[in-house]
Amino acid sequence: MEKKRRFNIIDICVLVLMVAVVAFLGYKVAKGIDNRMGADTITLKYQVMYEGVSNDLYDAAAEHVPSQIMASGVLYDSHVTAVEKRDYFVYENGEWVKDPYHCNLIFTVEGNVANAAVLTTEVGSQEVRVGKEHVLKTQYLEFDKGIITFVEWGEKK
Numbered sequence: 001m002e003k004k005r006r007f008n009i010i011d012i013c014v015l016v017l018m019v020a021v022v023a024f025l026g027y028k029v030a031k032g033i034d035n036r037m038g039a040d041t042i043t044l045k046y047q048v049m050y051e052g053v054s055n056d057l058y059d060a061a062a063e064h065v066p067s068q069i070m071a072s073g074v075l076y077d078s079h080v081t082a083v084e085k086r087d088y089f090v091y092e093n094g095e096w097v098k099d100p101y102h103c104n105l106i107f108t109v110e111g112n113v114a115n116a117a118v119l120t121t122e123v124g125s126q127e128v129r130v131g132k133e134h135v136l137k138t139q140y141l142e143f144d145k146g147i148i149t150f151v152e153w154g155e156k157k
Contacts, residue, residue, distance in 0.1 A: 040115040043154030044078070044123070048134045048146040050105045051088065057143075058085045058103060067138035069109065071124025078111025078123050080138055106149070107136055121153065 061083045069078040086104040089096045113121055113128075121128045126135065130151050136143045 041077075041112040042115045042121075043110070044113050044121060044128065045108065045110045045150075045152045045154065046128050046148055047150040048107050048109065048136055048143075049149050050107075050136075050143050050146040052099070052102045053105055053143070055085075055101060055103050058083065058105060061105060061107075061141055061143075064138065064140035067140055069111065069123055070137050070139055071126070074124070075139075076111065076124055078109055078113065080107050080136065080141065081110045082108040084108075105143070107143070107146070109136070121151075 065080050065083050067080045069076045069080065084106040086106065088099045088102040088104050090099045091097075109123070111123065113123055124137075126132075128134075128148060128151055130148055132148045134146045134148050136146055
């Protein structure tokens with residue numbers, strides 16, 4: 001007598017999980033192909049400020065400008081095009097004084113990003129909006145917890 005094979009709950013869960021993984025990977029591949037195949041893009045320029053960093057970091061950062069933006073090991077069509085050093089002040093004895101050991105760094109990033117139907121501009125997986133916290137990462141630089149202070153959207157390509 002032949003036994004009929006029945007699906008149990010574990011078989012169904014494994015099957016659903018496999019379908020979900022395949023669908024997710026298909027979406028990621030399709031999204032990447034759209035971006036490389038000339039999907040609509042717009043130009044973008046923005047600035048990110050990092051407050052109270054060591055003065056030595058300015059010289060190290062300036063050596064690697066221009067530098068291409070990277071996220072999760074992937075290079076994007078955006079570049080750090082400038083870094084500017086500004087004084088950093090601390091409040092001591094009732095007045096603001098210049099900190100001789102720290103500075104503010106302002107990085108300018110320019111590039112092309114997908115002109116998505118959703119009203120969100122992203123470089124890599126980070127949204128770009130004034131006031132948003134930002135991680136600046138290239139092959140040579142990484143600065144965490146900066147604040148986007150300026151954004152300019154350009155023309156559609």
